[in-house]
Amino acid sequence: MTLTAQDLLFYILGGLSLASALGVLLMTNPIYSALCLALTMVSLAGLYASMQAWFVAGVQLIVYAGAVMVLFVMVLMLFDLKSEVKAFSRGAVAGFMKLVAVGLMTGAFLAAIYNSADTLLGTSLAANVDGTASTKALAQMLFGKYVFAFEAMGVLLLIIAIGAVALSRIEGGTHADE
Amino acid sequence: MNHALGISSYLIVAPMLALLAASLVPVMLKVFSGNREPHPFVTTTYGFIAVATALGLAITFLGGSKFGFHNALVSDGLSLWASVIVLVSGGFSIFMMHDHVETQTKLFSEKVFLLLGSLIGMLIVVLSNDLIVTFLGIETMSLCLYVLIAMSRETILSKEAAFKYFILGSFASAIFLYGIALIYGTAGTTQFPGLMEQVGPLLESRNHLFLIGIVFVVLGFAFKVSVFPFHFWTPDVYQGAPTPVTAFMATAVKAATFVAILRLFQSTGYQHSLPLKEVISWLAALTMLVGNAAAIMQANFKRMLAYSSVAHSGYLMVGVVAAGFGDSQGVASAAGIVVLFYLLAYSIMTLGSFAFVALLEKSVGQALQVDDVRGLARSHPVLAGCMAIVLFSLAGVPPLLGFFGKFGLFSLAIEQNFYWLAIWGVLNSVISVYYYLRPIVLMYMQGEDSSANAPLIEMNKHIMTRFTLFGSAVLIIIMGMFSSPILAALKAAILGRS
Amino acid sequence: MPMSNLVDVGLSHYLALSAALFAIGMLGVLMRRNVIVMMMSIELMLNAVNLTFVAFSRFRDNMDGQAMVFFVMTVAAAEAAVGLALAVTIFKRFREVNIRYFEHLKG
Amino acid sequence: MAQMPLLSLIVFMPLIFAALMALMPGDRGVRPMALVASLLQFGVSLLLFKYYDAATPALQLVEQHSWIPEFGISYFIGVDGISFWLILLTTFLLPVVVLGSWNAIDKKVKAFHVALFALQTAMLGSFVAMDLVLFYVFFELSLVPMYFIVGIWGGARRVYATMKFFIYTMAGSVLMLLAIIYLMFAARDTEGLGYFTANVLELYKLKLPFTADGLMSPQALLFFAFSAAFAIKVPMFPVHTWLPDAHVEAPTPGSVVLAGVMLKMGTYGFVRFVIPMFPEAAEHFGWIFLFLGAVGIVYGALVAMVQPDIKKLVAYSSVSHMGYVMLGIFAMNTYGMTGALYQMLNHGISTGALFLLVGMIYERTHSREIEKYGGLAKVLPIYTIIFFIVTLSSIAVPMTNGFVGEFLILLGSFQASQLMGAIAVTGVIFGAVYMLWMFKRVFFGEKGELVSDEKHPLHDLSAREILVMAPLIVLVFWMGLVPNHFLSYSKSSIDHLMQNKDAYQLGVLTMEDATKRVAATIEMETVTAKATTTEAGVAR
């Protein structure tokens, strides 16, 4: 088997995302963490794109790497936090157990993926899809099969909007009524 | 693809629409009146009308195994009765919010709005026929609750509670979502009917990814209904949240989520995974034990009730085990009946007990200790009597409602040959007697000697909360003695009116 | 796993990557003290899930996955909004975002 | 009259009175009303003599309505020879208790009587219930009023005692609940009744599998589940420790009802449910209960002997006496069973009377320490005489009721197992020892600390107290001298049970049948009377 461009892209973007994710975890300065997260998201957007999920890749870039990350960074700026001395929780036992727990879980995952590889590899890779077509199909799905979920999401956003505003107006909130 | 929706789709969502429409009214009023908070009673009335309308619509239109929105929603007996439970506890919670010092603030209309929003989320959960829709419902419900908790007048504990709940909730949501992703990847669908057909083959072929997916989804649900070891947030959040909101969380959230769990376990395919059955049985058993044992050690009344609600989740999990792993025909329906009946009973009892707590909390952020009720029977015989009934019912003393709830659950367990679970369950209910009776001891049997001249305990004059407590006591007796019509209705609704 | 599989990128690779990202996110929640970073870690976990969805969608030739990603993103944004609003409120009150300061409720 | 729900009336009348009392404005007037009410319910229960047919073992005055059909629960009550006297004992003791507690309860009088009357309904209900779940409901419900009676009106350690009482009893009974549920499903599965039911008469027909060596066979497990519940209630050694605590702390009326009636619910359960439903297991594992019964007799007596507190002594004597009952039941023959049923009544009367007497002296001196008494016989002669008579009944001297029960039980148990019979017979000796020793220390000898207290001279029994004791004393001798008056009402039922214990079934007679029978008897009598007159006329 030869290394196709797609494979290469996977390794580059995958490696980038992993590295930046580790950066999120390890950077003691929250701002750097935020930036690493943004990088992760961008590289994930690239991966989406390499899987011809154009629309999703776009949304990822705009909503996530754009809006959400900006929000995070803004809040961080608001708090004006410097690099933290105590970035990580203490406790050797607890820390060890956390690592072990997550490690074991990941191990279980990887084993499961390996075990189920046969069935999964059996699924054929679809041919390249036209970006417009796929987006159109997605749209049809959103307004067809998933129309309720879509509407519910709308309601969710509405409620959250009002809720977030209300939250800001409580005592101690950013817009508290004095 | 036919995008046209039948009329039935709209009928199914009618209760939600009613809730949404009515909930916006107070907020709109406030906006258009120059940010002047309407009188709380007005807001409460709107909230009550919203709930009542939704309830009416739910009773009218739900049930009978209808699908809507391209099978995204299902309206059957489960959803009908779960909606009723959720809406009723929502209504009582609004009453209690009206009275309670921590919730009745200048932002009361927003709070009612959020509570109604949370109710919408719950309705979505109970009506959902698709895991991703369930996820959306759960998120709607939870996000509203986070905000609602944080909006308490109390400034330290409620914020901490809200934040803990938020972080842990999101964490659990992520896991839950991962589970959905794996299920989607392996089963190819997230809609329950299709999924249930796949469960058997996938488990039989020991598809590990699917198994992980199921486990993660169950784990996400388990978090919401506070099953050990995913229950740790419960006491903290229940304590920190304003009591009316706690009551709402303890009842409605649990009811909605358990219905979702039941939908997940509607397949006989789970028979193929013995370990899954064992592990869920273990979780149920441990949840009962930990909930009851920890409740014994509590001095704080709300924490005690929180642990008690953990224990009740353990009992309910027995129903889930029976539903998923029982081997007889129609066991899922039977489980639906007894679990819903238990949820109904549990909700009524829990509302009553939290109403009692609310009545005794006089100031913001007061930590009501169990010992504070000492000698209450002397000053408030009627309320103490109501609370005693509630507590006896929680302990499972016949012929109160709680007893028949347990009776149903354990019957199911025995019918499906889960003997050890049933024995463990009843033994745990004996442990629970100890802490349920403690307030009764304090109310009735102590505080006589020292407080002959001491001032009587004062209780809040809150009419609506009193009504809640009193109503729950009356319902416990009446529905206990005459549970037959309710059970018949449940049976008819869930087995289909044939 | 034979070497060829390593090279021949397939579904397992994407799944493994997402699992790794998910694990890192979990570790972030478990170990970082800054609440904002914890929230970011949760976002990371959600992103890992999204990757899974997209991968499955791609390899099963099933667009449903992408629709779900769409919902997840929206929910994630909502969560972030609520979370940050909460964080701001708390910060105003406590002047602190270290999770260790929020241990009043226990026992 | 044909449709009069007599049993329901008997069962629920106290509850109605309780509700009426609860509605009264204050504590005044509660006592007289309670007395009238209790007499009234006793009077109504006497109607049983008219409608109950002693000749048939069938379940009589049956009322059957569906209650919660979804769970297979029905409202099904009836009376037969096994429950007949227990019902009357219960209704009989209520006026005694009400009158006996006239001064003993000095606070929350209304609440007390409400609890007492509610308890009455629960106890009566458990004696008539013929649906297992209904029985369970009443069985458990009876805990609640008693919990309050001990907890509110009890002594210094009342909370400990009442919690212990509640939790012990409940711990036993929950396993029975599971067993009940299992039986309900078994009835559906094996017999093909088509619905699941807790109707005891249907459950009697079940043939549960039993393997002789197998502890794990369903019948054995169910047997033990039921037995656990009832053994704790009885209470049988070694699960008896809640009883002394509860008795010592309980107020006098509470002790009387607890000893007089509530303990009988356990032994009644054995007779009514355990033996007919699990005959093979009862036969096979009966020796355990024989043994524990015999040990309990001796153990209770020995421990009673060294008690410093009179009430605790009486409490342990209950353990001993209930040991006799258990022994009689598991002798599994007519003698033992008859004796056991008789001993239940005896114990209700004599131990009830003892608790009343202890309460009376406690009201005067506020102490129950044996050491502080002495020489009471000189000061309180009437009290002494009554106490002595009750003591005789308690130690089973012939011509008192106690003897009949003990004799039959020992006879039966000796036929069942010579060794156990022999062990149990020593209880006769120890019984005399602890009672007479106590009697000697309290009543004879020099006047003790409390008795010779010049400042508080003791008064002999008042007319009210004598009135309380009189019916009990009359019964002591009546039952001792003419046991057949009492035995004849339960004879056919016991015979029926003992002859068919492997395939026990009960017929059913309703109130309508009873009315018809009564009418027929009257007609017969008139006809006979007419015939006699005619004959006499002819003769003349």
Place this chain on the structure above:
Amino acid sequence: MKPELIFSVLLLAPLVGFLFNGLRWQSKNYMLAGAVATGAAAVSFAMSVVAVSRLFGEGAPTSIEANFYNWAAMDLLSIDVSFVIDRISALMVLVVTGVGTLIHLFSVGYMSHDERPSKYFAYLNLFLFNMLLLILGDNLLMMFVGWEGVGLCSYLLIGFWFSDKEKAAAGMKAFVTNRIGDAGFLLGIFVIFGLFGSLNFAEIISKLGAFSVETGWTGPITLACLFLFIGATGKSAQVPLYVWLPDAMAGPTPVSALIHAATMVTAGVYMIVRLSPLFMLAPNAMAVVATIGAVTALMAAVIGLAQHDIKKVLAYSTVSQLGYMFLACGVGAFGAAMFHLVTHAFFKALMFLGSGSVIHGMHEEQDIRKMGGLKKYMPITHATFFIGWIAIIGIPPFAGFFSKDEILWFAFASERGSHWYWLAGLIGAATTAFYMTRLMALTFWGKSRFDAHKVHPHEAGPSMLIPLVVLAVLSAIGGFMGIPHVIGEILPGHPGNWLEHWLKGSIAAVPMTEAMKHATTMEWILMGISVSIAGLSAVTAFSFYVLDPSRPAKFVSLFPRLHRFVENKLMVDEFYGAQIIQPLVNASRALWAFVDVNIIDKATFVVGDIVRGVGSTARTLQTGNLQQYALYIALGAVAVLFYVLK
């Protein structure tokens, strides 16, 4: 008269007397109380005479029966409240009501100064009623009812002066010791019921034909007999349960006469005689009876040698004489036992009443060391007591001679007898003669040892003397109802052994050994030996206590420890106290403190502690640290995953 009426009057008269006196128990009118009580007893006696007279004559029935009502009936068991007077109970009923009437009469005088005479007479009548139940009941259960009833009355009367702790304790001791016997009796009843399915005497005996003589120890009949005998040892104060009887002397003296000498204590003998056909089938049981009887006869006589309380001496004498009766039963001489029972009732009642008269006259003094020379103060008492003395030591032709000698003869000659039994009886007789003479001497003869200024001994009034005289006459002539054949043959008119004739057919009897059947010479020789030994013994005692009062002390100083041992009643009470009662009490305390509190309660608490442990662990885990909670979630997820995927 119908039998029902006879029995009703016979039984109800004392009951009515009891109720009459019992309901006015605080009255101090001793005359009224005594009159009613004595009258009631007399009515009973009259009725007994009427009833018994029906048994005489040609074609007379062997028994009169009356059935009142069914007491209880189930399965095989059917117990009637029914009574029978046959030839055995006829003797007994006459003795009980006759002697009873006399003692009632005596009590009128004796109790005249008591505070609560009504109560006393009520108890006495109640006793009579119960005793009649015991005697007349036609089944074992009725007998048991009376058996316990008399025990109860005995308890009440011993503890009559209950303010004295000792006396109350004596009552309790009597009751409890009797209860031990009663437990045995009950077991006996159960075994018999198991064997015969009936408790009716007549039925039991009629069914005996199906059984053969048992040789072993564990046969049912042997077992039944042994159990019944335990009952008898309790009631009739035999080794090892005799200890209550000496203490029972705490009661009023007439009570001792009636209950603890003449009637109640003989109930055991009566019971064995009634069931003699049953005992005949159990030779081993009979051997036990005889051995215990002989041992008791000897042991009690020995203890009696060194007692100082006039009533205690008589009490031990009673125990000893009862031993003779059991010896007789054991060797198969049931008739002789009955004979001795009757004569003993006469002379022992006489002596007790005499001692009562002495005590009454001496102002409640009971210590014989403080008496002496009372002969001149109380001539009639002395005279009657003297007759009793001769009777008991067995000087012909007084009552005791005939009965005791018959026992000794049977002990020697019966098939189930033995020379050893005879020897024991002989030594017992000698000892009896010694201590009885000692009693006589110390009380009535010799010098007065009391302070004549303080104590003024006086003769009793007529109500007390009449019974004494009547009983003295009976003691003198009572023996003639059972003249042995050897003597009868040489007497004019050849009087036969009337008693033997009367009882023949009603009771079983063991035949003589072949060698002894016609050994009249042997019988004469033995008779001579026993009379001369008793006489010798009496003369020795006379020389000790009358001729040279310092001699006993000198003699005793030779073996002081032995003397003290005997004086302290062989330390039996102390032995029981230290080896049985105290350990039992200690064990009970241990059971209470250890089993109840430390094992059973602790066990339940341990369950509670475990639950609490779980609860506090759960609380410790609940640190409030959010990341800990997340860790628990992760750990839980891992655990579940690994369990599911394993």
